[in-house]
Amino acid sequence: MSTIERETPIGLRELKKQRTRAAIADAAMQLFLARGFEAVTVAEVARAAEVSEATVFNHFRTKEDLVFDRLEQFWTRLVAAVEQRAEGQGVVDAVEAFLLEQNRASLSPERAEFLAAVGRMIADSPALLARERASYDDAAAALATVIERTTELGADAAAAAHMILAVHRSLVAYTRELTRAGTAGRDLARRVDAATRSGYSLLREGVDV
Numbered sequence: 001m002s003t004i005e006r007e008t009p010i011g012l013r014e015l016k017k018q019r020t021r022a023a024i025a026d027a028a029m030q031l032f033l034a035r036g037f038e039a040v041t042v043a044e045v046a047r048a049a050e051v052s053e054a055t056v057f058n059h060f061r062t063k064e065d066l067v068f069d070r071l072e073q074f075w076t077r078l079v080a081a082v083e084q085r086a087e088g089q090g091v092v093d094a095v096e097a098f099l100l101e102q103n104r105a106s107l108s109p110e111r112a113e114f115l116a117a118v119g120r121m122i123a124d125s126p127a128l129l130a131r132e133r134a135s136y137d138d139a140a141a142a143l144a145t146v147i148e149r150t151t152e153l154g155a156d157a158a159a160a161a162h163m164i165l166a167v168h169r170s171l172v173a174y175t176r177e178l179t180r181a182g183t184a185g186r187d188l189a190r191r192v193d194a195a196t197r198s199g200y201s202l203l204r205e206g207v208d209v
Contacts, residue, residue, distance in 0.1 A: 021059045025066055026049075028049070028067070031045060037063075075138070078095065079139070079143055099171070112184035140158070170199060171195055171199060
């Protein structure tokens with residue numbers, strides 16, 4: 001792809017779609033955090049976002065997707081980071097580096113408060129817990145495809161992907177625990193960074209990829 005092609009801005013129509021999608025997701029999250037996931041209807045989300053209910057479903061297949069849209073975007077970036085890793089860099093190293101960069105960019109006090117609230121909301125909703133598990137399974141499948149294509153693991157690629165994301169799940173649980181306890185800012189970032197390095201160091205001892 002040429003430099004010109006890479007720098008070409010997206011069209012106005014696509015930009016409008018992205019803004020509408022973000023506005024719907026933001027309106028939904030505000031309502032869900034205020035009242036709980038089950039207590040809010042898609043019709044209420046549509047009214048809050050000033051769109052029709054049909055427009056909501058044009059952008060999000062299910063009500064649960066309103067919560068997990070950003071997680072799906074996160075998985076896309078993580079898988080891309082693995083696929084586009086530098087020559088000679090291992091898969092585990094690429095995932096660890098990606099997560100450490102995400103930590104530095106997102107663990108502000110405001111972000112910590114938001115993550116704590118979202119964690120409580122998910123924990124209180126069987127539907128969201130099920131959707132979270134499905135999201136990890138889908139991400140593991142996508143990551144396994146890249147691992148199989150870019151390493152010599154072959155049939156073991158799926159197991160490697162699940163182990164890599166199991167560490168991430170433990171980090172999410174740890175981050176939620178810290179934020180619920182009020183940890184934020186540099187202290188939160190320091191602890192999550194240390195746990196990230198430790199978790200993938202342990203994995204690296206058992207999975208050589």
